[in-house]
Amino acid sequence: MGVVVPWPALVLRAVAAVSALADLALPMSCASCGAADERLCPPCLADMRACLWADGPRPVAPNPAPTGLPVTFSAGRYDGALSRTVSAYKDDGRRDCRPVLGEILAVSLQAALGQPPLAHHLRDGGPVLVVPVPTSRAARRRRGDAPLEALARAACAGFTTAEVRPVAVLRPRRRVEDQAGLSAARRAVNLEHSMQVRGRSEMLVAGAACILVDDVLTTGATLVEAARALRSGGAREVMAATICATQRRARASAARP
Numbered sequence: 001m002g003v004v005v006p007w008p009a010l011v012l013r014a015v016a017a018v019s020a021l022a023d024l025a026l027p028m029s030c031a032s033c034g035a036a037d038e039r040l041c042p043p044c045l046a047d048m049r050a051c052l053w054a055d056g057p058r059p060v061a062p063n064p065a066p067t068g069l070p071v072t073f074s075a076g077r078y079d080g081a082l083s084r085t086v087s088a089y090k091d092d093g094r095r096d097c098r099p100v101l102g103e104i105l106a107v108s109l110q111a112a113l114g115q116p117p118l119a120h121h122l123r124d125g126g127p128v129l130v131v132p133v134p135t136s137r138a139a140r141r142r143r144g145d146a147p148l149e150a151l152a153r154a155a156c157a158g159f160t161t162a163e164v165r166p167v168a169v170l171r172p173r174r175r176v177e178d179q180a181g182l183s184a185a186r187r188a189v190n191l192e193h194s195m196q197v198r199g200r201s202e203m204l205v206a207g208a209a210c211i212l213v214d215d216v217l218t219t220g221a222t223l224v225e226a227a228r229a230l231r232s233g234g235a236r237e238v239m240a241a242t243i244c245a246t247q248r249r250a251r252a253s254a255a256r257p
């Protein structure tokens with residue numbers, strides 16, 4: 001996959017992936033609404049498409065944006081069938097939704113890679129490290145695996161190894177409270193200095209261009225801490241890409257009517 005593709009083509013690619021998954025029509029239930037016989041039923045597919053911004057991924061930031069938040073691209077609103085599918089994938093064991101969500105994340109990733117400074121880094125020979133935000137030990141125990149790492153690998157599948165390299169170089173350094181239910185300020189304090197570059201990845205990160213990936217941008221606290229950890233590990237450039245962004249806090253940074 002090249003790095004310069006017009007926005008509408010990116011969105012079409014994501015929608016095609018969603019449709020292809022529906023075509024499998026295996027005996028299943030809809031990951032979004034639970035309807036029988038389809039992984040994602042037609043109304044939920046249509047709703048998921050409607051959650052993706054028609055003009056492609058955009059830079060998003062919570063309002064107010066926390067200090068240290070890297071430039072972050074998202075493909076749509078955390079809403080409706082998209083939000084339910086993200087939750088089903090992460091917390092309800094619906095790992096069969098990885099291709100769809102991976103494709104949407106890839107679209108965000110590609111948008112970020114097309115912007116400076118990462119675009120310059122790619123022109124100079126790349127690759128860019130694609131770094132999933134680390135999963136807390138408690139969440140990893142509860143889920144039995146690390147769905148975000150798998151999603152980061154899936155999102156990188158359409159790129160060449162000269163362009164991107166998915167690497168889980170961050171790890172939690174201490175126990176944190178569950179972020180759900182905490183205010184933005186509490187989330188920031190909860191996460192402060194909670195992540196670090198893995199010892200064996202220090203050489204890889206020093207001087208590297210990195211793009212953090214996460215499923216949802218909410219308050220930005222997770223990306224702020226992950227970016228801090230990468231920069232303190234010597235990363236030269238840090239950007240971020242997520243599948244979607246919450247609307248209550250996040251807004252497109254470009255002015256819109």
Ligand SMILES: [Zn+2]
Pocket residue numbers: 030031032033034035040041042043044045
């Ligand atoms: Zn459904």
